[in-house]
Amino acid sequence: MNAKVEHSGGNSPADRVKLWLAGLVVVAGIVGFYYFANQWPVAVRAIGLVVAFVLAIVVGAGTHSGRALREYIAESQFELRKVVWxxxxxxxxxxxxxxxxxxxxxxxxxxxxxxxxxxxxxxxxxxxx
Missing domain, CATH: 1.20.5 (Single alpha-helices involved in coiled-coils or other helix-helix interfaces)
Known part of the structure; x- marks a missing residue:
């Protein structure tokens, strides 16, 4: 990987709130999937679950951890291009x-x-x- 040395200050309080919100959205999506089992068809519930996961990813991507993950993935892709298959x-x-x-x-x-x-x-x- 890259030989960068950074001191990570961790997640700020706003980032922690965003991560909790993302987790809450995921839990709400899962609970909703099972709560509405008798009222809505599986396809509609599955779409709602996917939307909840996508929304949680979008919210989580705006945090310090999300940015670090995106940077890690980008550097991993860069390193994969160096591999001789x-x-x-x-x-x-x-x-x-x-x-x-x-x-x-x-x-x-x-x-x-x-x-x-x-x-x-x-x-x-x-x-x-």
Whole structure:
């Protein structure tokens, strides 16, 4: 990410009010969705719920935390552009190697399990009889 060093003063009282309001809008949307279950169809209630979530996001985006989140997402997208993604051939080859290794390890673990079963069930338990 960016090597910026900032001292964050945290959320101001107005930001805290906005975050509480956003949370209240979300809770109201969820309560309304279930409260009106018998009066309104599901589609209308779902639209109301989506509107409540969008409104909460809009209110929350205006806070210090919201701005910090937007900045984080923007910097993450910038960093993703720097990633060198493997080609299709490299991906297929790597996947094939992983599948072969998993099969080999599965066989080895199965043989160890079989050996332990023979030792414990057939050898040790018969000694005690």
């Amino acid at each position: 493997p080609t299709r051939e490299e991906t297929v080859r790597t996947t094939g190697v992983i599948i072969v290794v998993v099969i080999i390890i599965s066989i080895v673990l199965g043989l160890i399990d079989l050996l332990l079963k023979v030792v414990v069930m057939d050898w040790l338990l018969k000694l005690g009889q």
